[in-house]
Each structure stands twice: as structure tokens, then as C-alpha cells.
Amino acid sequence: MKAPTLRLAARGLKRDLRAPDVRALFIALVLAVAASTMIAFFLDRLDRGLERQAGQMLGGDLVLEQSEPFSPELRQALIDAGLVLSDQVDLVSMISREDRFQSVSLKVVDDVYPHYGVSHVDLGEGVEEVASGPAAGEAWIDPRLRELVDLKLGDQVQIGQTELRVSGIIEREADQSGGFSSFNPRVMMNIADLEATGLVQPGSRVEFEILAAGPPEAVNRLDDRLAQLRREGVEVRDVRQDRPQLGNALERAESYLGIAGLAAVLLAGVAVAMATRRYVERHLDTAALLRCFGATQRQLVHIFTLQLAGLALAASLLGALLGVLGQALLLRLLSAFLPMSLPAPGIMPLWLGMLTALAVLVGFAGPTLLRLKRVSALKVLRRELDPLPPSAWLVVSVACGVFGGLLWLYSGSITLALGLLLGGIMVLSVLWGVGAALLALLLRGIQALPKGGEWTQALRLGGRQLARRRQAGLGQLLAFSITFFAMAMIVLVRGDLLTTWEAQLPADTPNYFAINIQPGEREGFDAAIADSVEAQSSLYPMVRGRITAINGQPPREAVPEEARGDNALRRELNLTWQAEVPEGNRVVAGEWFDGWQADATASETAYSQGGSGWTAAVDAESQPPPVPVSMEDGLAQRLGLALGDQLTFSIGSDEVRTKITSLRDLNWDSFRPNFYVIFPPGVLERYGHSYITAFHLPKEEQGILPELVSEFPGVSLLNVDAILGQVRDVLTQVTRAVELVLGLVLLAGISVLYAALTASRPVRAHESGLLRVFGAGNRMISRIQGAEFALLGLASGLLAAVLAELATAVLYMFLLDLPPRLHIELWLVLPLGAALLIGVIGHALSYSLRRQAPAASLGLLGEA
Amino acid sequence: MSNSFTRTSGTSVNDTSILDTPILHAEGLTKRVASGERQLTILSELDLTVLPGESVAILGRSGVGKSTLLGLLAGLDTPTAGELSLFGQALSELDEDGRAMLRAGRVGFVFQNFQLLPSLSALENVLLPLELSPRAGEEGTAKDWLNRVGLGERVTHLPKQLSGGEQQRVAIARAFVANPELVFADEPTGNLDPHTGATVIELLFSLNQQERTTLILVTHDHALAGRCDRCLRLEEGRLVEFDPSEVTA
Incomplete structure (x- = not known):
């Protein structure tokens, strides 16, 4: 130019x-x-x-979980890819103090923990931010354990065969792995003390986790290996897919x-x-x-x-x-x-x-x-x-x-x-x-x-x-x-x-969950909170059950490869029964169980198969049709299931055959009890069950809590104010950005x-x-x-x-x-x-x- | 050709050494335009030769095609038939861009309605042709020219701050600033009162003489035409030479 x-x-x-x-x-x-x-x-x-936040919630950029220790070869592969590893073991166990016992959810962490963020722990001088887990010989506990077993800072607590000193009360953990799935109060301890507890034995229910942190390229490099691990039934959580629920x-x-x-x-x-x-x-x-x-x-x-x-x-x-x-x-x-x-x-x-x-x-x-x-x-x-x-x-x-x-x-x-x-x-x-x-x-x-x-x-x-x-x-x-x-x-x-x-989150969104309400306590509990709470969801009965077969095949063989490590197959699911579609749920395929009646003559026995064989009253010919169930749409998609697929649940000592007759869409962010699988009334009642509910307890009414805890010692109350507050913060801020x-x-x-x-x-x-x-x-x-x-x-x-x-x-x-x-x-x-x-x-x-x-x-x- | 007018003698032209090479030569120039269903002939087989240093006036009634002729001579438009060469170059061999390049730095224009750009100052208007030539950026030259037309104090003024006569003086400075060989002037006093018009004409002719530029002037003013070396009248699409003194006398 x-x-x-x-x-x-x-x-x-x-x-x-x-x-x-x-x-x-x-x-x-x-x-x-x-x-x-x-x-x-x-x-x-x-x-x-x-x-980053997903990483913090997951506890790492990549989390692997299985029920046996990981091989040194896999650990080396992760390190070679450029990741820093932290070991964690999760198990449910009993703790005792003097003559009081309590089932707890044990989280055993190493010295690398946590990869991201800080825990909020009261170490004796008020709640402070701590970027580590408890030291060897020490345990941090859920505040609920103060009431349940009268534990205080400085007390000794028996865990398995060893005793640890309570050095911290956990207000909030750095990572939120576990979430609501474990309703037991948390106890966190150091991995150095694990062997001494004697809790890890062949056959005991233990989850071994590797929390790995590193740049996205490092995780990308492992894509093939991760796919293979999923096929082997390892649960793989990965920041690229497992975004926070706020997503x-x-x-x-x-x-x-x-x-x-x-x-x-x-x-x-x-x-x-x-x-x-x-x-x-x-x-x-x-x-x-x-x-x-x-x-x-x-x-x-x-x-x-x-x-x-x-x-x-x-x-x-x-x-x-x-x-x-x-x-x-x-x-x-x-x-x-x-x-x-x-x-x-x-x-x-x-x-x-x-x-x-x-x-x-x-x-x-x-x-x-x-x-x-x-x-x-x-x-x-x-x-x-x-x-x-x-x-x-x-x-x-x-x-x-x-x-x-x-x-x-x-x-x-x-x-x-x-x-x-x-x-x-x-x-x-x-x-x-x-x-x-x-x-x-x-x-x-x-x-x-x-x-x-x-x-x-x-x-x-x-x-x-x-x-x-x-x-x-x-x-x-x-x-x-x-x-x-x-x-x-x-x-x-x-x-x-x-x-x-x-x-989605009105002012009266439930901020408390009450779980483990026994059938006999149901009415009493309802009455006790009736005057104080502003909104309460229904009381849902809850029975634990595990999927043992899908269309007659072992679950892991029946689902797509990438779903083999899915939590729903590896853990017990919380099952409930309901006559009506629960609030906040929407049937997206199939029909709700309107009009379905459990066969009265068979109801005691027919739907179940005893652990030791068919119950006497039932022979193969009179085997009743499977029980209709409603499944959450997302889970059905993950597991590659559709209407008409048959699932067998192991509940107590029985096997219950079911058939998916409806799929439901629901809002997981609703802060209400939500269920993957819902049965019609008349099937699960005879198994041991407890009730769960969620309610909104205004701040000025929270004085009833100690009374509630002492009147219903078996009931666990979970406060979700902190999480609720966080979600609200995000919404407010996103609104301003918008x-x-x-x-x-x-x-x-x-x-x-x-x-x-x-x-x-x-x-x-x-x-x-x-x-x-x-x-x-x-x-x-x-x-x-x-x-x-x-x-x-x-x-x-x-x-x-x-x-x-x-x-x-x-x-x-x-x-x-x-x-x-x-x-x-x-x-x-x-x-x-x-x-x-x-x-x-x-x-x-x-x-x-x-x-x-x-x-x-x-x-x-x-x-x- | 009966209707042709070709200059053969060198009267009143100072420089005789280049007389033989015409600066502009038209032969059989015809322009027809469509007017509804039929064709309207504006110029018909017109011939014209202009030698360097000459000043030529073209007269005619309104609407007779003077501006059309000027547009053709300057290469702004193309004829329907006929040949035209400018600076020895046949314009029919050039496309529009080629004709533009031929004009660059060699042709100046003065228009009846001044054609100053309203958003440009007097100086910027004068600079415009210079900016297109390789000698660009000579702000000093542009200022000199504004001085020569008596507007040295008004360089930063916008056209709307100048009177009609002043605007036309800026336009004259702009026409001469690139030191052109040929200047076309289209009714330069058409929009001015007689007194101002006379001043502007005085300026135009004196600069033309000083710079030894060839001038082609389109006008309907016989007195103005009389100051040119030759006078031609456009009649029925052709040029006819006449002596203005006879008409005005």
C-alpha cells in the first residue's frame, strides 16, 4: 500500500x-x-x-474408589501422568465411649489431605480453617457425637481396637465426598492409625479411595486407562464430568x-x-x-x-x-x-x-x-x-x-x-x-x-x-x-x-433432615416439631436394598461398560414406597402404580424369595408377577435401563423381583428427600424400615433441638444450612452477573x-x-x-x-x-x-x- | 469535416516548441443517452484539439450539454462513439481506473458549486489532490496557494465559515496546487454575484498565466469567454468557433 x-x-x-x-x-x-x-x-x-470447585468437592481432580487396595502399578501410572496422590479409606464402624456405642462413618485420611480448600474445625479455640487432616493418634468428630455419646475435645474414643484422642470438632470438611449417602456421624482419623484399629479385615465393607490432583492434561492423558478401570468396576469420579450440584x-x-x-x-x-x-x-x-x-x-x-x-x-x-x-x-x-x-x-x-x-x-x-x-x-x-x-x-x-x-x-x-x-x-x-x-x-x-x-x-x-x-x-x-x-x-x-x-429455593426450603425415625416414633416426632417448623416434606419410609440382578444377569454384566463402577450398583440404595407421585417428581415415561394391588394372599411371601430358597408356600408355577417400581430417569439412563427391565433387590435376607413400570424426573437440588427407586405400598412394609423427613426450622426455633435430640436419641438430625447458604450465595451472585x-x-x-x-x-x-x-x-x-x-x-x-x-x-x-x-x-x-x-x-x-x-x-x- | 474545428495556427500561445503535440484531441465524439423509449443525442461527431498553454472557452445555453462535454473531455465519462486522447493517451484504451490515474496530479478542476468537502478545513480541502500524488504531504505548498488566493489567514476555517467567493478561491487554490498541466473550469462564477465573480475570474486567469496551464472553461458568460484565446459555442451537439467581441459588441 x-x-x-x-x-x-x-x-x-x-x-x-x-x-x-x-x-x-x-x-x-x-x-x-x-x-x-x-x-x-x-x-x-x-x-x-x-x-477447581468440582475438584474441591470431589476431593481431587480425579477420584478412584474400589473395595480393595489399589495396585502399586496403578499408583505409579497416576504419578507418571503427573498427578499427586492422596489415600483415603471410608468405612462404617462403631465407636464407643465408656458404655455408649454409636455407628459412625469413618473417613481415614493421609498427610496429603486435602488437595484443595480447607476444613473448618474447632481445635479448642473456636472454629478455624485447617488445611490438613487429624494427626496420628487423634480424631476429629461430628458435633452430633457430643450429644450422642457425650464426646468432648480431649476425650479418648475407642475405634476398633485402638483409642484416639478427640482433637477437633468438624464444622465443615474441605471436600464433600460422601455427601448425604452416609447418614452416620463423621469421624475423621489419620491413616497411620488404621492398622491398629484392626477394622480392615478380609470381607469387611471398606472403600479404598485414591484422590489425585493435577492439571487437566494429566487427567486427559489417562482417558484410556480410566475407561478400562470403569470396565473393571472401579468407581471413577472426574472433575470434567462430575460438576458440583450447583451446576x-x-x-x-x-x-x-x-x-x-x-x-x-x-x-x-x-x-x-x-x-x-x-x-x-x-x-x-x-x-x-x-x-x-x-x-x-x-x-x-x-x-x-x-x-x-x-x-x-x-x-x-x-x-x-x-x-x-x-x-x-x-x-x-x-x-x-x-x-x-x-x-x-x-x-x-x-x-x-x-x-x-x-x-x-x-x-x-x-x-x-x-x-x-x-x-x-x-x-x-x-x-x-x-x-x-x-x-x-x-x-x-x-x-x-x-x-x-x-x-x-x-x-x-x-x-x-x-x-x-x-x-x-x-x-x-x-x-x-x-x-x-x-x-x-x-x-x-x-x-x-x-x-x-x-x-x-x-x-x-x-x-x-x-x-x-x-x-x-x-x-x-x-x-x-x-x-x-x-x-x-x-x-x-x-x-x-x-x-x-x-x-427452586424458597425461603422455607428445608434446612434440616431427620433420619432414622423409627415407625413407633413417627407420630411423636411429628408432634414434637409441628409447632416449630415452617414447612415439612412428607415422612418417607426408607428400606435399604441392593441390586443383585438385572434381567436375571449379575448387575455389572448387564449394564454398559462405563456404568460398571456406578455407586448404585456398589452400595445399598435407599428404597421407599409411596401411593402417590412424591412432590417435585414427574413421571416422564410409563405409568404410576395407580390401582396396583399387592396380591393379598401372597403378600407375605410371594414377592420374596428367602435367602435359603423359595418359601414353603410358593412353588415355581405360582410365582407372582414382579413388583412394579418407579425409577429415577437419570439413573435408568446411566445404567442403560428402560421400562420393562427387571431388577432383583436384596432386602434383608430376601430377594425381591421388580419390573420398571415408570421413569421419574426429579430435582436433586430441591433439599427434599429424593429416591432412586420407589415401590408401591404393600411390599416393603414388612422389612425393617425407618422414616426420613426434611423440614425448615427457623433460627429462632432452633432452641427445640437439644430437647428433640434427647427425646428421640435414635433420630439423626442433619443441618444443611451451610450448603443451602452456599447455593443461595451462588444464585445471588450469578443474578448480579446476569x-x-x-x-x-x-x-x-x-x-x-x-x-x-x-x-x-x-x-x-x-x-x-x-x-x-x-x-x-x-x-x-x-x-x-x-x-x-x-x-x-x-x-x-x-x-x-x-x-x-x-x-x-x-x-x-x-x-x-x-x-x-x-x-x-x-x-x-x-x-x-x-x-x-x-x-x-x-x-x-x-x-x-x-x-x-x-x-x-x-x-x-x-x-x- | 464541415463541423470540425481544428486549431492550426499558434496565435497568442507563448510557448511554440510544444505546439504540435495537442494536450487534448477529440474526433467524432458522440454522446447519446436513453430518454424513456428513445435515444437522445447530446453530442454529435464533435471534434476538438487543444494545444498546451491555450485557454479555450466553451459557451452554450443551459441544458445544451456543456457539462456532459466537460465530463467526457476530463475522462469522467465515456463517449458513445468517437476517439478522445488526453496528454497523448487514447482514453478508449483505458478503463475508469486508468483514466483516473492519468488525471492524478495533471488535471485540476474548478466547479460551479465549489465542491469543497464541508467537514474539511480550507487547508485540508487544498491538500486533497496533493495527498493523491506522490509529492504528498506538502502542507507548505497548500498554505502557499491559500496565500496566493488571499486566504492565508483562513486556513483552518471550514467551508461553511467562508463566503461563496472565498469558497471558490479555495477551490481555485485546490485546482492549481498539484501544478497541473490542464485545468477544467465549469461555470466558475455561476454561483457568485458579478463583483465577486469578477474577482474570482481575475484570480483564475492570472494564475493560469503565471503557471502556464492549459485552461478549458465552460461558461455562458460572453465577457468571461472573451478573455480566452479561443471561444467555441456548443450548438446542436457540435462546436462552432466564434469571436466573442462580435457578439458582445
Whole structure:
């Protein structure tokens, strides 16, 4: 490129910075880059943060678990891959103090524990953060053991054949492995003392765990080996798959942020397209003059491309800077949830931002810019010789193509990008027709208004002005409706997301679980808490049972390879019976057991097969049909089970044959008792069972707890306030993040309004000049302009409401996993709000035009 | 050819050594445009030769095709038929870009409506043609030219801050700044009052003489035409030579 071209471009850009259209272009590009980089930076770091958190909850980036010690060869393989190992042993055992006994869940840790995070432990001087486990010879205990066996700090406690000194009361463990599955109170001890306890014997129920920590590449390297381990029945948990339970809300937030970011980019694109039109019109004379002075088409293209590229570069830098600041703000908003030691933001999102700016410029401005190249030098002699504007189809197709590319880049899914794109083009063509019809209808309505009052006259005149520029008006109508649509959609989705989140965890979400309530204590317990609790789930009976056969085969052979190590096959499941579908559950396939009756004559014996063979009353021929059961859909999918599959459970000393007759969807984040498998009433009652319930106990009522514990010593009370609080924190913070992004989208929307009004300024100046010449007063002109803008706003608002309603329905069903609903408020707020907003902004932006003398206004049109 | 007008003698041209090489030569130039269903002939087999250093006035009534002719001569438009060469180069052999490059730095323009870019200062407007030539960046040159047209104090002013006469003086400075061989002027006083127009014309001719530029002037003002070496009238698509003193007398 020749130096003169560069110099011309540089000078041109410098001069152009004064022009409103260039400013609009610049602002739009900055917003596009800021939105895309901010969200890319943030999601990048959030992703890493979530992985870290998952690691913390799991206790490592990779956790292996089996019922026998791991081979030295496997340990070496993990170390060679670059992982640091920590050993852990989990078992259920009895502890005793003097003459009191208690079943506990023992967690035996080594000196590496924990890989991530800290435990909150009272070591004698209040609760403190401790980044290790108990030392050899010591034990940390669950606070419940204070009441259950009267253990205090400094006491000796008997575990197996050894005695350990209680040196800490655990408030919260660094990792949450175990979760609710073990209802026994926790005792944590050092692995050095394990042998002395004598608890690990052949045949005893012990889980050996390796908690491994290391970079993602290290875990990736082990993929083949992990698959093999799964086939061998080892339970493999891995941060890449086992995200924290909070994932549901956050995944939606991530989708939301992604959509909002794209909406901002799209809006900025629309603003760029509108500003470019004015930019090109303003430069047609420059281009013609340059042609006259000897510039070639190539030079023209170079000059204007360089100018806009310079603008894009400056906008990228500023936008990226804002993006970095914005993501820092987002992270601050989420600080309590995200681990603080996040890696610094990478350079990748920065490139992404610049790419976005360029793509938006090329896609939304490119075809229009080419008009400058086609300017004839003869235009200097004959003003009317403007090159034809590019066909609307070309502009829309190129913009759609580029936007589709961005969609693909951001979503990583070409199907989604293509789908949205094709849908978008179809919607746009329909919109063009609908918009034209709507505008015509509106204008006809206005003209039919009775003559009289100044306002009616202003409306009629404003409407006529709009009608005169029907094509341009239609363009603006579409741009405004897309803008309002995007803004409305982002607000709506935000509202519905938040409502869903709030509904998910209402104020009276259970904060206590009571387990091990004996059948005889059921009524007494209910009565004891009735006056204090605010909300209580039903009491669910609970029977423990293990799956021993699937369709007559051993479970591990009947399920897909990757499910062989699944917890559900390795442990006893909590089974319950219910006559009705429990609250929060939804049957997604098959039928609930309505009308199913246990065979009265056989009920005592027929469904079960005694451990020592068939019970006397039953022979092979009279074997009753299997018991229908309802299974949780997720588990069925994991185990590759479907309706009609038969499962045999070992319950007590019996084997119970069952058949899956329904699949249920349920919300695991509900803080209510949830069950994988539910039986119909009449089958499990005769086995030993206890009850479980969850309730919300307000803080001021928590004084009843000691009484409750002493009255029902066998009942275990689990406080989940801490976990509940954490989930609430995350939701609050994610909400704030969502609001920040929403603000950005609104800004992008306003940039569209600004660009559109800037673009139409000269024409309006000319019109108001003419009106003035013909004797219209300032007030009249002001009203006519206000009316014209308000009409445009009203029509765009209506169109946007249609669009938003359709789009949110699609979005809810396919992307956010929420049930669709009708938004009646939309149909009122959007048209009126848009009429008001466009009316006021347009009217205000035209203020200076109304102040101009008619000669100046008339001169404005036609000048470059 | 009966309708041709070809200069054969060198009257009033100072430099005789390059007289034989015309700076502009048109032969059989025809321009037809579509007007609804039928074709409208604006220029019909027109011939013209202009030698270096000459000043030529083209007169004609409004709408007779003066501006069309100027556009063709400057290579801004293409003829329907006929041959045209500029600086010895046949324009039919060049595409639009080639014609633009031929003009770069060698042709200046003065327009009736000034054609200053409203967002550029006087200085920036004058700099525009310089920026396209390899000698660009000579801000000093541009300032000198503004001084020569008497606007040395107004370099930073935008066109809207200048009067019509001042705007046309900026345009004249812009036409001469790149030291062109040929200047086209299209009704340079058309938008000015007689007094201002006279000042501007004075300036145009004096600069033309000082710079020894060839000038092709399109006008309907006989007095103005009378200051040129030759006067041609455009009538029914052809050029006819006449003596302006006879008409005005």
C-alpha cells in the first residue's frame, strides 16, 4: 500500500472523528467488543473456577474408589501422568465411649489431605480453617457425637481396637465426598492409625479411595486407562464430568450470558449497519472528488478500508479494555463463590474480541461500503449520479453469514448456528412483510383520525412523513424491533431465570433432615416439631436394598461398560414406597402404580424369595408377577435401563423381583428427600424400615433441638444450612452477573437508536426546514417529529412483542430447559415503552435541527 | 469535416516548441443517452484539439450539454462513439481506473458549486489532490496557494465559515496546487454575484498565466469567454468557433 493512501486514510479518520455517524460506529464497535470479550473472559475463568470447585468437592481432580487396595502399578501410572496422590479409606464402624456405642462413618485420611480448600474445625479455640487432616493418634468428630455419646475435645474414643484422642470438632470438611449417602456421624482419623484399629479385615465393607490432583492434561492423558478401570468396576469420579450440584443454575447462567453476549453483538451489528449507511452517504462526494483528482477504485477501497480498520482497531482496544474491566467486575460479584486463585485471564478472548469487531464491521458494513468504490467521478458534475445502494438481500445475507459464523465460534455448535441463522433469515423475511403491513395499517388508522386538535394534526403529518419514506421507515422499524426484541428477551429470560431459581429455593426450603425415625416414633416426632417448623416434606419410609440382578444377569454384566463402577450398583440404595407421585417428581415415561394391588394372599411371601430358597408356600408355577417400581430417569439412563427391565433387590435376607413400570424426573437440588427407586405400598412394609423427613426450622426455633435430640436419641438430625447458604450465595451472585450483562445489552440497544437517528438526521433536517418555510411553528414541528418517532416506536414495539414471545418460547424449551409461558405484560409495556422511548430520544436528538434557520436545514441535505 | 474545428495556427500561445503535440484531441465524439423509449443525442461527431498553454472557452445555453462535454473531455465519462486522447493517451484504451490515474496530479478542476468537502478545513480541502500524488504531504505548498488566493489567514476555517467567493478561491487554490498541466473550469462564477465573480475570474486567469496551464472553461458568460484565446459555442451537439467581441459588441 502506498504512503499517500495511508496518509489520506489517517487524515480522513482524524477529521471523521467529529462526525456523529463515525461516533455511532465507534461506540457500536466498542460495545460489541466489550460484550464479547467480557463474556469470553468471564466464561473462560468461570469454567476454570468451576473445575477447581468440582475438584474441591470431589476431593481431587480425579477420584478412584474400589473395595480393595489399589495396585502399586496403578499408583505409579497416576504419578507418571503427573498427578499427586492422596489415600483415603471410608468405612462404617462403631465407636464407643465408656458404655455408649454409636455407628459412625469413618473417613481415614493421609498427610496429603486435602488437595484443595480447607476444613473448618474447632481445635479448642473456636472454629478455624485447617488445611490438613487429624494427626496420628487423634480424631476429629461430628458435633452430633457430643450429644450422642457425650464426646468432648480431649476425650479418648475407642475405634476398633485402638483409642484416639478427640482433637477437633468438624464444622465443615474441605471436600464433600460422601455427601448425604452416609447418614452416620463423621469421624475423621489419620491413616497411620488404621492398622491398629484392626477394622480392615478380609470381607469387611471398606472403600479404598485414591484422590489425585493435577492439571487437566494429566487427567486427559489417562482417558484410556480410566475407561478400562470403569470396565473393571472401579468407581471413577472426574472433575470434567462430575460438576458440583450447583451446576444446573450455573449452566443456565452460562447459556444466558452467552446469549446475552451475542444479543449485544447483534445489536451492535445493527447499529454498525445503520451508521455505515450514513457514513457512506456522507463520503460519496469525497469519493467522487477523489476519483476526479485521480484516485483509482483500489485506492478508494484502500482509503476507506484503512479508515474503518483503524476505527475498528481503536474500538477493539478500548472494547477489550472495557471487557477486561467488566470481567473483573463480574468476578468480583462472584468472588464469594469462585476460588480466589484463578489463573490470570488468557490472551485468547482478546483475539476473539478483535475478531468480533472485524467480523461485525465486514458483515454489517461491508456491502454498504462497496458503494463508495462504485462512485462515478462524474458525480462532481451531476449530483444525482449516486451509485445504487446495495440490495437489501445482499446486506442481510452477508450480515447473517458473518453473524452465523460468530454464533458458531461462540457456541461451538454448527447445528445451533445454522438453525438460528436460517430461522433468523426466515423470521426477517416474514418480519419485512409483517412490518410493512403493520406500518400501512397504522398509517391508515392515523389518517382516519378525526380532524381537529393540534395533536391530531401533528399525528397525521408525522404519519404522512413516515409514509413518504416508507422504505427507510421500514428499515428503521425492523432495526428498532430487533433491538427491542433483543432487549425484551434478555429482560424476560433474566426474570424467568431468577423466578425459577427463587422457586427452586424458597425461603422455607428445608434446612434440616431427620433420619432414622423409627415407625413407633413417627407420630411423636411429628408432634414434637409441628409447632416449630415452617414447612415439612412428607415422612418417607426408607428400606435399604441392593441390586443383585438385572434381567436375571449379575448387575455389572448387564449394564454398559462405563456404568460398571456406578455407586448404585456398589452400595445399598435407599428404597421407599409411596401411593402417590412424591412432590417435585414427574413421571416422564410409563405409568404410576395407580390401582396396583399387592396380591393379598401372597403378600407375605410371594414377592420374596428367602435367602435359603423359595418359601414353603410358593412353588415355581405360582410365582407372582414382579413388583412394579418407579425409577429415577437419570439413573435408568446411566445404567442403560428402560421400562420393562427387571431388577432383583436384596432386602434383608430376601430377594425381591421388580419390573420398571415408570421413569421419574426429579430435582436433586430441591433439599427434599429424593429416591432412586420407589415401590408401591404393600411390599416393603414388612422389612425393617425407618422414616426420613426434611423440614425448615427457623433460627429462632432452633432452641427445640437439644430437647428433640434427647427425646428421640435414635433420630439423626442433619443441618444443611451451610450448603443451602452456599447455593443461595451462588444464585445471588450469578443474578448480579446476569444483571451486569443485561446492562451491556441495553447499552448496545441504545447505540442502535443513536445510530439510526443519526443516520436519518439530514433528511429530517430537510423536512423540518421545508415545514418551517411553509409556515409551521417550532411547536408544530416539534410535535410532528415527536409523533413520527412515537408511531415508529409503537410499531416496532408491537413487532418486537410478537418476536420476543415466539423466541422466548423456543429458547425455554430447547436451551434453558424451562417451561414456556405467555408474557401478557409484554404486549402492553413494549409498544407503549418503545413509543415513549423512541419519541423522547428522537425528539431530543432533533432539538438542534429545530433550532436551525430553514436555509441552513435545507442546505444540509445534499451536502457531503 | 464541415463541423470540425481544428486549431492550426499558434496565435497568442507563448510557448511554440510544444505546439504540435495537442494536450487534448477529440474526433467524432458522440454522446447519446436513453430518454424513456428513445435515444437522445447530446453530442454529435464533435471534434476538438487543444494545444498546451491555450485557454479555450466553451459557451452554450443551459441544458445544451456543456457539462456532459466537460465530463467526457476530463475522462469522467465515456463517449458513445468517437476517439478522445488526453496528454497523448487514447482514453478508449483505458478503463475508469486508468483514466483516473492519468488525471492524478495533471488535471485540476474548478466547479460551479465549489465542491469543497464541508467537514474539511480550507487547508485540508487544498491538500486533497496533493495527498493523491506522490509529492504528498506538502502542507507548505497548500498554505502557499491559500496565500496566493488571499486566504492565508483562513486556513483552518471550514467551508461553511467562508463566503461563496472565498469558497471558490479555495477551490481555485485546490485546482492549481498539484501544478497541473490542464485545468477544467465549469461555470466558475455561476454561483457568485458579478463583483465577486469578477474577482474570482481575475484570480483564475492570472494564475493560469503565471503557471502556464492549459485552461478549458465552460461558461455562458460572453465577457468571461472573451478573455480566452479561443471561444467555441456548443450548438446542436457540435462546436462552432466564434469571436466573442462580435457578439458582445
